[in-house]
Amino acid sequence: MKDRTLIRWLLTFAKPFKGKMTLAIFLGIISNLAVVAIPVISTLTLLRLIAGTAVNLSLILGLLIACGILRGVARYLEQYQNHDIAFRLLAHIREEIFAALRKIGPARLTGKNSGDLITSISTDVEALEVFFAHTISPVFIAIGTMLVTFLFLASYDLGLAFLLLMGQLLIGAIIPFISYRRNQQIGDDYKTAFVAVSQTIMENANSIKDIAQFQLEKTRLTKLNTDSRVLNQQNRRRIFQGNTLQLFSEAVVIGTTLIVFYFGNKHGLPTNTIILSVVLSLSSFGPVLALGNLGNALLTTFSSGRRLYQLVHEEPFVTFDKNSQTITEMEQLTAEQLSFSYPNQQKKVLDQISLALKKGQSIGISGKSGSGKSTLLKLLMRYWDPASGKITVNNQELSQLSEGALHQLEGVMEQSTFLFEDTIANNISLKRESVSQAAIEEAAKAAAIHDWIISLPEGYQTELSKLARGISDGERQRIGLARLLVYDAPLILLDEPTSNLDYVNEQAILAAFKERLQDKTMILVSHRNSTLKIAEKRLHLEQGKLSK
Numbered sequence: 001m002k003d004r005t006l007i008r009w010l011l012t013f014a015k016p017f018k019g020k021m022t023l024a025i026f027l028g029i030i031s032n033l034a035v036v037a038i039p040v041i042s043t044l045t046l047l048r049l050i051a052g053t054a055v056n057l058s059l060i061l062g063l064l065i066a067c068g069i070l071r072g073v074a075r076y077l078e079q080y081q082n083h084d085i086a087f088r089l090l091a092h093i094r095e096e097i098f099a100a101l102r103k104i105g106p107a108r109l110t111g112k113n114s115g116d117l118i119t120s121i122s123t124d125v126e127a128l129e130v131f132f133a134h135t136i137s138p139v140f141i142a143i144g145t146m147l148v149t150f151l152f153l154a155s156y157d158l159g160l161a162f163l164l165l166m167g168q169l170l171i172g173a174i175i176p177f178i179s180y181r182r183n184q185q186i187g188d189d190y191k192t193a194f195v196a197v198s199q200t201i202m203e204n205a206n207s208i209k210d211i212a213q214f215q216l217e218k219t220r221l222t223k224l225n226t227d228s229r230v231l232n233q234q235n236r237r238r239i240f241q242g243n244t245l246q247l248f249s250e251a252v253v254i255g256t257t258l259i260v261f262y263f264g265n266k267h268g269l270p271t272n273t274i275i276l277s278v279v280l281s282l283s284s285f286g287p288v289l290a291l292g293n294l295g296n297a298l299l300t301t302f303s304s305g306r307r308l309y310q311l312v313h314e315e316p317f318v319t320f321d322k323n324s325q326t327i328t329e330m331e332q333l334t335a336e337q338l339s340f341s342y343p344n345q346q347k348k349v350l351d352q353i354s355l356a357l358k359k360g361q362s363i364g365i366s367g368k369s370g371s372g373k374s375t376l377l378k379l380l381m382r383y384w385d386p387a388s389g390k391i392t393v394n395n396q397e398l399s400q401l402s403e404g405a406l407h408q409l410e411g412v413m414e415q416s417t418f419l420f421e422d423t424i425a426n427n428i429s430l431k432r433e434s435v436s437q438a439a440i441e442e443a444a445k446a447a448a449i450h451d452w453i454i455s456l457p458e459g460y461q462t463e464l465s466k467l468a469r470g471i472s473d474g475e476r477q478r479i480g481l482a483r484l485l486v487y488d489a490p491l492i493l494l495d496e497p498t499s500n501l502d503y504v505n506e507q508a509i510l511a512a513f514k515e516r517l518q519d520k521t522m523i524l525v526s527h528r529n530s531t532l533k534i535a536e537k538r539l540h541l542e543q544g545k546l547s548k
């Protein structure tokens with residue numbers, strides 16, 4: 001991916017802040033000129049004193065103090081503006097990332113590793129701060145400052161002014177550009193190593209029980225050490241590269257000053273002009289040195305930017321119609337001749353499958369592990385679209401429904417239930433205000449979890465994160481079932497809803513389901529015969545085909 005494309009994309013975020021940025025640039029130029037003005041005014045005064053010209057020292061002192069104050073205030077305001085812009089932009093970009101994650105959908109997200117995603121959402125976004133706070137306006141600030149110092153020195157001698165400008169361009173543009181081009185890989189390698197460490201830490205944290213059970217401490221520690229060592233090496237390369245660049249830039253400052261001095265002498269310019277240009281040369285490189293260091297900082301920033309760009313521009317497997325009507329009543333669900341293979345795979349997971357369900361009917365699907373039961377449900381949820389065939393609801397194709405309409409139509413429970421760091425009540429109601437406490441409790445009773453909830457000191461208001469003894473898989477599953485009952489969608493899709501429950505709880509829940517979900521249309525996938533019994537019709541999935 002071209003850097004130009006990336007920069008253009010990043011700049012689109014900054015567009016609404018044009019006004020604030022212009023102000024920051026103006027303040028930055030003022031602040032830099034104030035810094036340059038102090039030695040220049042002092043030198044001019046000294047030269048006048050040496051020449052025996054009368055000087056109003058109080059005025060000069062006042063001017064110098066004013067420059068100092070101006071520098072401080074302007075610099076503070078410039079930094080404030082730039083960081084204010086940068087952090088607002090980062091917040092906005094985070095929203096964009098979450099919107100993109102929603103858009104690319106669960107099908108693509110399941111193919112990503114969590115370390116990668118966490119890095120994108122956290123450190124990659126933060127790395128863009130360098131671009132927004134330390135790149136855009138500093139470039140213009142440096143140009144503005146260079147222009148004024150050039151014009152000022154040109155009023156004494158054009159040749160010297162050009163020499164100074166050359167040195168500034170070398171440090172501010174040419175060296176960082178070459179360094180960035182030559183070392184672009186360093187940024188990407190560093191990011192890859194960073195993601196690997198994040199991934200290992202996440203895996204270690206998530207598998208802590210397995211690590212203890214299978215005595216994997218040594219292996220996992222070795223992996224973490226190896227990944228960390230690679231990260232350290234990459235970081236060292238990055239820092240070494242940055243230091244080399246800085247050293248080189250500072251050598252150019254001294255070199256430019258010496259050349260200015262030599263050129264002035266060689267051309268027999270007035271001593272005052274030579275002294276002034278040497279002072280100007282030593283004092284005016286601040287803003288370009290800041291740009292010079294960017295060459296290094298941007299290595300990781302652009303690497304992060306590229307990763308975010310790719311994430312945001314990833315094509316979802318399915319796109320939703322934006323303006324469809326919601327379906328509140330499910331009259332009929334049909335699947336006709338559905339065939340499906342996962343992307344880049346030959347194997348047909350589903351091969352010309354058809355089924356039809358009328359309102360209130362239910363189908364239970366059995367089949368060996370890996371036979372494609374969950375895949376069928378995922379097609380009904382539109383994680384993917386079938387390669388051929390179609391799914392219709394009330395004679396309308398599923399692909400014509402908006403995402404919102406689809407989610408309102410379907411109440412889904414997959415094999416594992418995600419619980420939020422919130423109260424049990426909110427985990428059941430998902431904070432929808434229309435759900436009353438009575439409805440929450442009724443659903444919890446039906447899901448055979450009410451008694452457990454009220455046994456807790458704070459009952460339904462118990463924060464899940466505060467449960468010292470954790471929560472069992474069965475309890476988690478029953479909270480998920482209560483959530484599903486409260487959601488009250490017309491079409492229910494259940495993927496192994498009782499897999500973590502003992503026989504007693506399974507039977508209690510199934511009885512409640514039979515009663516509560518009488519008027520619902522339901523597709524249920526399970527290995528358990530006892531669970532499949534609640535469905536009116538049974539089908540078996542094998543080698544991609546559905547049979548009775």
Ligand SMILES: Nc1ncnc2c1ncn2[C@@H]1O[C@H](COP(=O)(O)OP(=O)(O)OP(=O)(O)O)[C@@H](O)[C@H]1O
Binds near residue numbers: 342368369372373
């Ligand atoms: N995202 C994916 N990409 C590629 N292949 C996949 C993906 N998800 C599932 N598969 C494969 O598709 C096949 C069907 O998987 P599916 O999860 O639908 O089976 P299942 O019948 O629900 O299994 P189980 O009863 O174990 O949950 C399996 O061979 C599985 O490895």
